Amino acid sequence: MMTLLASYTVLSSCYNEQTRLEVSEMHNGIIIHLDSSKNADCAALPTAVQIQLRFTNSSLDLQKVVTDFQYEITKSIFISAPDLSIYLNLSGTLMQLRSYSQILLLQIQQITLTRFKTSSVFHSLEVEYNQTVFTATTRFPSTFTALDVTDASLLISNFDTTYTVKFSGAPVVTLANFTLQLEFPNSALSQILYLTGISTITLRCTFGANSVLATGEISVSELIYFKQPSPGEISRFNIFPTGIFVQLSQSAYFEQQLARAETASILISLNDGACELLADFAAESVKNNIAIRGFFAANMDVRTFGSDAAEFGACTERVLEPALGTVSFALLDAENAPFDRVYFDHFPAQRSCFQDAKMTLLDAKLTISARSECDITAHFALLRILLYETPLDYFFDRAVALREQKFVLGRNLEVGVSGVPESAVARLKGAYEFRILILTKNGVDFDVFEPFFHFSVELKIVILEVSILGVCAVTAAAGCALVLFCKIQPRLKKVAAAKIEIDEL
Numbered sequence: 151m152m153t154l155l156a157s158y159t160v161l162s163s164c165y166n167e168q169t170r171l172e173v174s175e176m177h178n179g180i181i182i183h184l185d186s187s188k189n190a191d192c193a194a195l196p197t198a199v200q201i202q203l204r205f206t207n208s209s210l211d212l213q214k215v216v217t218d219f220q221y222e223i224t225k226s227i228f229i230s231a232p233d234l235s236i237y238l239n240l241s242g243t244l245m246q247l248r249s250y251s252q253i254l255l256l257q258i259q260q261i262t263l264t265r266f267k268t269s270s271v272f273h274s275l276e277v278e279y280n281q282t283v284f285t286a287t288t289r290f291p292s293t294f295t296a297l298d299v300t301d302a303s304l305l306i307s308n309f310d311t312t313y314t315v316k317f318s319g320a321p322v323v324t325l326a327n328f329t330l331q332l333e334f335p336n337s338a339l340s341q342i343l344y345l346t347g348i349s350t351i352t353l354r355c356t357f358g359a360n361s362v363l364a365t366g367e368i369s370v371s372e373l374i375y376f377k378q379p380s381p382g383e384i385s386r387f388n389i390f391p392t393g394i395f396v397q398l399s400q401s402a403y404f405e406q407q408l409a410r411a412e413t414a415s416i417l418i419s420l421n422d423g424a425c426e427l428l429a430d431f432a433a434e435s436v437k438n439n440i441a442i443r444g445f446f447a448a449n450m451d452v453r454t455f456g457s458d459a460a461e462f463g464a465c466t467e468r469v470l471e472p473a474l475g476t477v478s479f480a481l482l483d484a485e486n487a488p489f490d491r492v493y494f495d496h497f498p499a500q501r502s503c504f505q506d507a508k509m510t511l512l513d514a515k516l517t518i519s520a521r522s523e524c525d526i527t528a529h530f531a532l533l534r535i536l537l538y539e540t541p542l543d544y545f546f547d548r549a550v551a552l553r554e555q556k557f558v559l560g561r562n563l564e565v566g567v568s569g570v571p572e573s574a575v576a577r578l579k580g581a582y583e584f585r586i587l588i589l590t591k592n593g594v595d596f597d598v599f600e601p602f603f604h605f606s607v608e609l610k611i612v613i614l615e616v617s618i619l620g621v622c623a624v625t626a627a628a629g630c631a632l633v634l635f636c637k638i639q640p641r642l643k644k645v646a647a648a649k650i651e652i653d654e655l
Contacts, residue, residue, distance in 0.1 A: 161189075164187060166185040171260070173237050175234060180237060192221050197219050199216050200246075200249075201227055242258060272290060274289050276370070283333050285331065286333075288353060290329070302321075306343070307351070307423070317333060317334050353369075371419055371422040381403060383494060391459070392451050393454075394427070398494060400440065403492075404492055407490050409437075410481070415428065419476045419477075419478075420469040420474070424470070425468050429450060473499035474497065476494065476495060504522055504523075505522075517566050528560040531588055532554060532556055532591065535553045536586070537584050539580070578605070583600065
């Protein structure tokens with residue numbers, strides 16, 4: 151080394167102590183972040199230089215030739231690494247920058263580890279709340295042999311805002327299964343979160359291992375209340391153009407808490423808050439719904455959520471496939487004070503294969519048409535038409551089966567149902583909502599959708615015009631008649647079904 155240095159001009163103080171090394175999984179390499187001290191002696195460095203990184207273990211040494219180097223302008227140098235995993239526990243390096251006549255040696259102790267997105271740093275976040283302290287438990291990378299948390303925050307978001315809670319106390323680190331547990335004291339959020347629920351909880355944490363710093367995030371859309379029994383589970387979840395159907399298998403605990411409630415506020419969240427829908431019900435309506443079948447099964451449309459079709463559609467369109475739905479209830483007492491919130495965990499939210507669905511009534515014939523977005527092999531199927539006569543029937547899922555029709559199901563749907571009786575026509579025109587079930591020939595559910603309903607009326611007007619064309623024979627009735635027939639073309643009329651307010655809900 152001494153012989154080598156004797157043949158070079160040795161430069162010093164070219165860079166400040168803020169110069170650091172970044173081990174980047176995102177770029178699969180090592181980045182040297184240079185903080186120039188603007189030393190005039192170092193400005194003589196040429197554009198072609200060789201960079202070497204030397205480590206305690208010489209097998210880790212890296213080097214690179216840079217041909218566009220400029221001392222005061224070059225802020226970073228990237229060196230690719232064939233196996234980045236062996237560089238995750240660095241404690242320091244010696245950087246050697248060399249030209250044909252100059253050499254610079256710099257010891258770098260500040261090393262930062264940056265990983266992929268949040269999921270590659272932390273896994274399986276669970277947040278539990280006992281009304282005074284949030285306890286977050288997550289898993290950290292197995293590449294760390296030690297762990298030292300330097301900073302951590304819990305970001306709790308609801309419809310309105312995001313609350314930030316800082317961690318307190320000593321982190322609990324379990325190296326045997328690579329888990330980290332942090333506590334975040336806050337009792338002020340208890341009543342707020344009972345009422346509003348949460349859309350997401352994000353753990354943001356900076357930690358170190360052997361002087362290597364890493365910062366990561368992980369989010370979850372469920373808050374677990376301490377020692378709270380399970381409220382049950384979601385058993386069905388459908389998304390329609392202007393509504394949602396949810397079926398729950400509720401537990402005895404949920405019914406017990408519901409019995410204490412005066413008001414039940416339901417929050418539906420899709421894909422961890424990509425779309426959120428909120429509705430308030432009288433608790434008695436939820437109890438009555440459960441009483442019908444023994445479980446909660448409700449249709450909730452745009453009016454239930456206090457929105458319109460455009461707002462609802464914009465919300466659900468933000469939900470990419472696969473769609474997952476969660477349902478939570480805030481339960482309020484007679485004083486309108488929240489006393490509990492229960493969460494029904496993720497369940498696949500189903501959308502229909504059929505889009506632009508229409509059902510048209512022309513006199514006594516119904517035509518159901520829709521465009522399929524799925525690959526469907528042609529097969530025999532059964533189409534069943536259901537109607538809901540009132541908003542209450544819709545909420546309680548009390549449907550009337552109007553007609554069934556066998557047909558061949560293919561890529562697109564076009565089914566005609568003839569001979570609709572006059573009584574059924576009257577019910578169709580006055581119905582609140584419609585639903586189409588597609589079943590296989592064995593009676594297994596295949597798809598379900600809600601069509602947009604139209605009806606049109608075909609009128610025939612007969613016009614009789616009598617013209618005296620001349621003198622007619624006396625032996626018969628004199629005169630002749632010219633009869634003109636004209637047919638008015640069918641006129642398409644959209645049915646705006648009268649939708650009334652549901653006071654009971």
